[in-house]
Amino acid sequence: MSAAQGIVDLPDRIWNTLRRWAVAWWRILYLGAVVLVLMLSPSSYNRATRWRLARHMYLETAPILIGHTLLAALLSLVITRIVVVTAQSYGLSRYALEMVIRVLVLELIPLTAALFVAMRATIPNGTQLALMQQSGYFDRLRAHGADPIRVELLPRVVAGVYASVTLAALSCVVALVMAYVGVYGLSLAGLPIYTRMFGHVFTPQITLIFTFKTVFFSLAIALIPMAEGLYADAKTQLNGAPRQLDSELGGLARMFAVLLLIEAASLVGNYY
Template sequence: MNTQASTLGILQRLHQGAVAWLHGWWRLLHFAVLMFSMALTPASYGRANRPVLARHLVADTVPNLAWYGVLSALVSLVLIRIVVVTSQSYGLSRFALEMVVRVLVLELIPLTAAAFVALRTTLPAGLELAQRRHAAGTASGSELHREFFPRVVASIFAVWMLAAASCVLTLILAYLSLYGFTPWALAGYTRVVGQVFNPAVTLILVLKIVFFSFAVGLIPMATSTRISHGLSDMVRVFGVMLLIEVASLMGNYY
């Protein structure tokens, strides 16, 4: 009897966990559909909502862009130097630029840009909104426009801006680190970079940044429609980002 009771208890907990897991993802899907429908509605960008949207775009992008630009530049310089020295020690100097572009621009910068926005903006904002609410699914249409939609759009835009600006900055730093302040190596540099960024790789990079931004912008805001726990939101966000990164690696190298 004790064994049967413990087995039934385990099965019941597993069932409750699976139902809660499915319910959470259903809530996220429902919230994402609402946000995308608002994004396609002209009224979301009307005179009444425009100041709030503009304020969130500036507040969520400019400080993050400044801090992340400095940090990514410092980290990029260190990693570029490591790659260059390592390639020279093994006699692979001609592959140094390609390795820098693939490691930094294709993989690390999009991932770290999304993680930076999540940790500094969306996860704290989602927790703040969650603390104001006491029941699930009670957000009115005006509240969605006023509180949720601007934050989602701003966080998505912030990821795009951080990733784009940091990719360009890293490419410039890579050129200066490898060739110095000379324009004569520009032709060979653009040829190598162009060979890396073929249409398939470019498409995968763009899709990865877009999906990263959706994960960072939607998941914390979706869970903030109820009283949520910051740790569970963080685990869900970074779990989705890990799956996106694995899918992009498979697309680039398999």
């Protein structure tokens, strides 16, 4: 009887799942449009908002800057050494450095920077927004004539984007330096060859795709956790229990899905 009831309820479960999926993506797109308008609006940057924005930019970038930079330097040295030794064993040493730059700088560094900022800054900020929403803080802001999205969410989104772009840019520079040191050591003899190879890799098309990918990575990891936190009180309940864990896992799945789609699109643009 229970199996028959489960078969009968299957279309309803599928419909509810699709509806929750569509609503979640619509909220993300809608919030992204709202945040984009607010970011481009000069009225969003009054004195109080500027102070909050500067505070969040510092708190979400400075504490993780040194750690991620050291991690990028170590990762660059290890990957460079592995690729160079492997290429030499197959007689392909002339392609080793170019391969390192393509794999490390073009692909790994932007993704690791975005994930690092997501885990250390934007996901905790999304949880903070959910707690503010549940405690009634947003209602108190509205009662005093303030917009919670402009006051609390916008500085966090902008700071998340800034932190991800900053970490990616600095880590790419460090990775390029470490790749050179890993191949040529501290000598400047290989600098002309290295700069020609760098120009061969970073063509205008590749540079444009790399820039767009880094920015879209930053927007994804900054916006999706905030949307999950902002709409946390709108989540449906199952048997009287809040679906908080399901919501958090769904938000992470959506964020990783967007990152995967961006990475796949950049690979198609770079190599096809």
